[in-house]
Amino acid sequence: MEKVLFVNCCIRREASRSKMLADFFLSELLKKGSYEIxxxxxxxxxxxYMSEGNFHQRDLLLANRDFSHHRFHYAHEFAQADKIVIAAPFWDLSFPALLKTYIENLCVEGITFACNEQGCFGTCKADYMIYVTTRGGFYEGSPMEMGSKYMEAMSQFFGIGKYDCxxxxxxxxxxxxxxxxxxxAMEKAKVLAGNF
Structure with missing residues (x-):
């Protein structure tokens, strides 16, 4: 059974259209196969977020290669998932700051990525990441759409081979x-769920 991590950043919770779309995708996913969500x-x-004291603590833990600290549990959970689904609304040309704060907590060298002489490379187990979003206006293909572009870049950074929005x-x-x-959008979600 594959483990799916669903990261819910739908600020309006059940009133969120992004959450509605994500719930539909996940329900279609469960129809297609055996997943633990x-x-x-x-x-x-x-x-x-990475304030001065918070950042200093992280540096000390990383210097000692101590990945057992509770502050790294988000990174461990993300790195060990087989599939990733992230849902967030389109806010201020990208997504809510809460999601960026979460991503900051994911970026831990030795858990979600590693470095060598050639540079950084992802070490996450997941092979597929889906980003679910809703936008009030029209931004698809626009240079002003930074939410999906950013998530696709992070997917590559974490070593996740396949990405869709x-x-x-x-x-x-x-x-x-x-x-x-x-x-x-649900029709597209249904197709992607079938190939997830």
Whole structure:
């Protein structure tokens, strides 16, 4: 049974359209195969950004190669998952700061990546990462869309070979019904779930 880590950064929780789309993807996934899904709801976590003291503590632990400290549990969980699903809304051209703080906590040399003479390379077990998002406007293919681009780059950094994004956009423009836009995104999600 493959282990799927679902990172939930849908700030509006059950009222979130990104969460609705992610839940649909995960339900389709369970129809297709045998998966153990662990949800990490970032809004319920006591995540700390890299302040001076926090950063100093991490450097001391890394210098001693002490990866057993509790502060590294996010990195261990991420590195050991077989598949990754991350859901977050499109905010300020990328995603909520909470997700960036989580990613800062994932980036631990010796757990999620390593370095040698050629540079850094990912060491995560996962072979596939899906990013689920919803956008009020139209940003697909635009240089202003930094959320999916950033997540794809991080996927490569962590050594995850395959990346896809499920996005529903134009939700707040009023040109097309929201339900229709979400249904189209769900169709893409269904296809990706079948190949996950």
């Amino acid at each position: 662990t949800e990490l709801c970032l809004m319920d976590e006591n995540l700390s 499920v996005a529903a956009e134009g939700l707040d423009i009023g040109i097309r019904p929201v339900e229709v836009i979400l249904e189209e």
